[in-house]
Amino acid sequence: MQERREELLSIYNSLYRRFGPQHWWPGDSPLEISIGAILTQNTAWRNVERAIENLKREGLLSVKGLEKVSMEKLRAAIRPAGYFNEKAKKIKAFIDFLFANYQGSLRKMFKEEREILRKKLLQIRGIGKETADSILLYAGNLPVFVVDAYTRRILSRHNLVSEKADYEEIQRLFMDNLPLEAKLFNEFHALFVRLGKEICKKKDPDCVHCPLRRFSVSTSSENKEHFPRQT
DNA sequence: TGCCAGGCCGGGT
DNA sequence: ACCCGGCATGGC
Numbered sequence: 001m002q003e004r005r006e007e008l009l010s011i012y013n014s015l016y017r018r019f020g021p022q023h024w025w026p027g028d029s030p031l032e033i034s035i036g037a038i039l040t041q042n043t044a045w046r047n048v049e050r051a052i053e054n055l056k057r058e059g060l061l062s063v064k065g066l067e068k069v070s071m072e073k074l075r076a077a078i079r080p081a082g083y084f085n086e087k088a089k090k091i092k093a094f095i096d097f098l099f100a101n102y103q104g105s106l107r108k109m110f111k112e113e114r115e116i117l118r119k120k121l122l123q124i125r126g127i128g129k130e131t132a133d134s135i136l137l138y139a140g141n142l143p144v145f146v147v148d149a150y151t152r153r154i155l156s157r158h159n160l161v162s163e164k165a166d167y168e169e170i171q172r173l174f175m176d177n178l179p180l181e182a183k184l185f186n187e188f189h190a191l192f193v194r195l196g197k198e199i200c201k202k203k204d205p206d207c208v209h210c211p212l213r214r215f216s217v218s219t220s221s222e223n224k225e226h227f228p229r230q231t
Numbered sequence: 232t233g234c235c236a237g238g239c240c241g242g243g244t
Numbered sequence: 245a246c247c248c249g250g251c252a253t254g255g256c
Contacts, residue, residue, distance in 0.1 A: 041238040047253060048237090082253040086239085128239050148237045193237055202235085 004177045011215055012184070015191035018211040022190035025138035027052075030106045032061060033139040037131045038090050039081040050080035063104045066095045090126030097124050110140040118144070129167050137189070143180040145171050146189045150196030157200060158216040 026045075027033040032052065039048040054077040055061040060069050069077075075088045095104075101120070102108040109117065114136065121132040129147070136144040147170045155161045161170055178184060199210050 037237090040236090042236065043238085043252085044236040044254070046236090046255080050254090080253060082236090083238090083251050084253080086251055090239090126239065130238065134237080146237085150237065189237090196237085 001177070004173075007215070008174065008177055011212060012188050012191070014211045014215075015195060016187065019191055019194050022187060022194055024186055024190035025134070027138075030110070030139040031063060034094065034106070034135045035061070035066075035091060037134040037138070038094065038126065039078060039087055041083070041087070041131060043082050047080045047082060051078040054078065054080070063095060063098060063106070066091060067099065067104065086126065090124075093125050094127065097121075106139065110142070114142050114144065117142075133171075137182060137185055141182045143175075143182045143185055145174040145185045147171050148189070148193065150200075151189065151192045153202070154192055154196055154200050154212065158210075158212055160215065 025033045025036065027036050035055070036048055036052060039051050052061070058069075058073070058077055059065055060074070060077060066074070071088055071092070074091065075084045078084050078087055078091070081087060097120075098104050098106065098109060112120070117140075118132055118136060121127050121135060122129065127135075133144045133146045136142045137146055147167050151170065152161075152165075155170065156163045156165070161173065174185070174188070195210070195212070200212075
């Protein structure tokens, strides 16, 4: 099944040639990236930037700052990112987790084995698969593939996966067929987002300018599974 | 004005 | 195992 690897790399190369390096995650520190991952849940990144700016201006963007800040003040600061009541709780839950398990140290947290840490993150209220994986990959530099709405839409629109493929299935497509390299997964996912934002939008189902056009599998084809699951 | 944006949870089938 | 409503702001 070397072919799947080649095809995925070919898709990656097409995107990279088209868009170049994306320099993700937009954030200066592992903590900022982790908090950003929570704040961006179903939210435009522009609004997350405002929330992050507020946190920085108030001197709250540190583990201790977030641990000490009152819920009221935290809610006010992250307000522009939406769902601020929920997200304030999520941030507190993450910080509590950090202190309960790693003395408040992200560095210690990321020394944990990848799969173990993923499971622990998923137990935190408000951290689901995409958020956990974003933290692992972009804050921790661990080789985990992040699946988001853009990734889904693009892959299914080109019939590279079924429309109702679940998270783990899509994630396995990449992690089972590509070298487990954080740098590759980092760039690959960022490129999907770039493509999704710029070209492969909901309004534009034909994706005329899509660099992935040549990879599309015809819908009329009998065999819709371009990447059949290994059984 | 209504839909959308780098989800997740809890309750109901 | 799915399906759905709720959560909230800002841009277009």
